Amino acid sequence: MMGALPTVLKYIGFSLTTGLGVLGLLVNFRDEHTRRVTKSGRWLIVGIITSGLVVVALQAIEDVQKKKEREELFEQQAQGQHLLRNVRLSCWAGIALDDPVLVPVRDRLIATATRARAALISGADHVPGICGWGRLDERPISQISICSDSPFYPDAVREPRASSMLRAMEVVLRFYRDPIRVDQYPVHGYGRPGTDIDKLVEPDLEMQFLTGYDSNLRLSVGYDFDTAAFEMYDRK
Amino acid sequence: MKTEPSLWSRSGKIVSLVNLRGAQLFIEATPLPIGVEASDGQVRVAPAIRTLLLRIGELKGFGIRKAAMTRHVHTDRTTFFEFRFSPTMDGILDLRKPARE
Numbered sequence: 001m002m003g004a005l006p007t008v009l010k011y012i013g014f015s016l017t018t019g020l021g022v023l024g025l026l027v028n029f030r031d032e033h034t035r036r037v038t039k040s041g042r043w044l045i046v047g048i049i050t051s052g053l054v055v056v057a058l059q060a061i062e063d064v065q066k067k068k069e070r071e072e073l074f075e076q077q078a079q080g081q082h083l084l085r086n087v088r089l090s091c092w093a094g095i096a097l098d099d100p101v102l103v104p105v106r107d108r109l110i111a112t113a114t115r116a117r118a119a120l121i122s123g124a125d126h127v128p129g130i131c132g133w134g135r136l137d138e139r140p141i142s143q144i145s146i147c148s149d150s151p152f153y154p155d156a157v158r159e160p161r162a163s164s165m166l167r168a169m170e171v172v173l174r175f176y177r178d179p180i181r182v183d184q185y186p187v188h189g190y191g192r193p194g195t196d197i198d199k200l201v202e203p204d205l206e207m208q209f210l211t212g213y214d215s216n217l218r219l220s221v222g223y224d225f226d227t228a229a230f231e232m233y234d235r236k
Numbered sequence: 237m238k239t240e241p242s243l244w245s246r247s248g249k250i251v252s253l254v255n256l257r258g259a260q261l262f263i264e265a266t267p268l269p270i271g272v273e274a275s276d277g278q279v280r281v282a283p284a285i286r287t288l289l290l291r292i293g294e295l296k297g298f299g300i301r302k303a304a305m306t307r308h309v310h311t312d313r314t315t316f317f318e319f320r321f322s323p324t325m326d327g328i329l330d331l332r333k334p335a336r337e
Contacts, residue, residue, distance in 0.1 A: 075254060078325065082253035088291040089237045093265050093283030165267045169283065171237060172264045173290075177249040179260035182318065187264070187310045203262070204249040209237035232283060234237050 006065070009058040016051040020044060089209045091171050092233040095221075105154050105162045109230070112152040113144035113223040131220060143231075145222040148212070153221070167219055168212030169232065174203035253292065258323040263288065263305070264316045282315045298331040 029041030037045070097106035116127040120141055129152045132145035146152055154163035174185070186200040211234040212219050222231045249255060265283040285305065289297040305317040322328050 078254045079252045082292065082295070084250070084252060084292060085241075086291075086293045087239055087241070089239065090287075090289040090291075090297070091237060091265060091285065092287040093285045095283050169237075169265060169267050171288075174262040174264075175250050175256070176260040176262075177247075177255060179258070179320065182308055185262055185316075187314060187316060202247070203245070204247040204259075206245045207239050207241075208243060209239045211237040231286065 006058055006061050009054055009061070013051060013054045013058060016047060016054060020047045020051060023047070084205070087207065089171060089173075090234055091169070091209075091211075092231055093169075095230050095232050097230055101161050102165070105159065105166075106230070108152060109146055109221060109223055112146060113225075116144050117141050117225065132222075134222075142226050143222050143224045145220050147220040148218045166221060166232065168210070169219060169234070171209045173205075173207045173209070175205040175207075176201070177204045253328060254325065256321045256328055257325060259321045261300075261319040261321065262316055263300075263319065264314070266314075282313060284315060285317050296332040298328070299333075300331065 023040070023044055027038070027040040027044070029038055029044050030036065031038055097103070097109075112129065116130045116133070117140075119127050120133055129146065129150040130144055131147035131150065133141050134143040134145075135141045148167055154166055156163040156167075180201045184199055184201045186202070219232055219234055222233065223229075224231065250259065263285055265285055267283065284302075284307070286302045288300040290300065291297045300319050305319045308316050308318060310316065322330070
């Protein structure tokens with residue numbers, strides 16, 4: 001219906017213009033004696049104004065349609081340009097190693113990081129078992145990284161549980177095109193205990209990312225001296 | 237981190253960056269115990285995500301930082317995070333800029 005409107009308005013505009021042209025030739029729009037606008041003249045003025053409004057309305061509708069077409073075209077092009085393909089993820093996450101099983105590991109990592117920092121500040125350019133360090137501006141080294149191939153990392157044989165928790169990580173991303181309420185979100189894909197499963201909303205897109213399963217993607221743990229906190233991250 | 241697109245579940249409503257305008261993202265990060273009995277699962281490490289860097293194709297990485305996320309805690313202490321994408325493409329593309337810290 002909206003698509004036909006400009007065409008209808010166009011014909012109305014043409015008809016009005018033609019009719020008004022003919023009317024202008026046939027009628028006297030001013031009284032010859034008083035020079036006042038006659039009744040026919042008033043109708044002519046109303047017709048001219050109406051015709052003008054039709055043209056303005058027609059132009060406005062065409063402008064809106066063109067804008068919409070441009071936006072749709074942009075949408076199609078952008079959609080094709082930025083497809084969600086070849087997606088990779090890097091993740092930095094803070095971890096609290098306060099579980100009793102992890103406390104010996106935590107203490108060892110802190111001691112290792114402290115020794116490494118002292119060595120680096122003393123001028124060492126390499127510390128065995130350490131895979132990186134960082135600092136902000138000119139401040140002393142504030143972070144030491146210990147990678148999973150370090151002898152200081154939890155040992156898979158002697159510390160199986162600690163080792164297992166720090167060697168592999170899964171990150172799940174769940175996207176919703178139309179936002180949902182948090183209580184509709186299926187945590188772990190299942191929802192909270194006691195929730196009405198019918199109210200849970202499945203994501204429009206769910207991606208799982210894994211690290212720690214092959215030698216190219218391993219987890220590392222960094223210790224930050226400023227915050228006295230650990231951070232886990234994946235590295236190539 | 238690696239992902240296997242054939243294992244993604246999808247409704248078809250999100251296929252490109254354009255579809256992320258105004259979208260909502262939930263993030264769960266969990267350590268994966270390997271070779272540990274289920275009964276040993278009492279060990280708890282709850283990663284608190286600080287930064288995610290999502291790389292799509294050849295585009296520069298999209299950074300989602302802690303300050304832009306809302307943290308939720310499940311009754312079983314599982315932590316998950318919520319992020320809302322900008323309603324505009326410019327806003328989404330701005331995620332590729334380095335954070336001002």
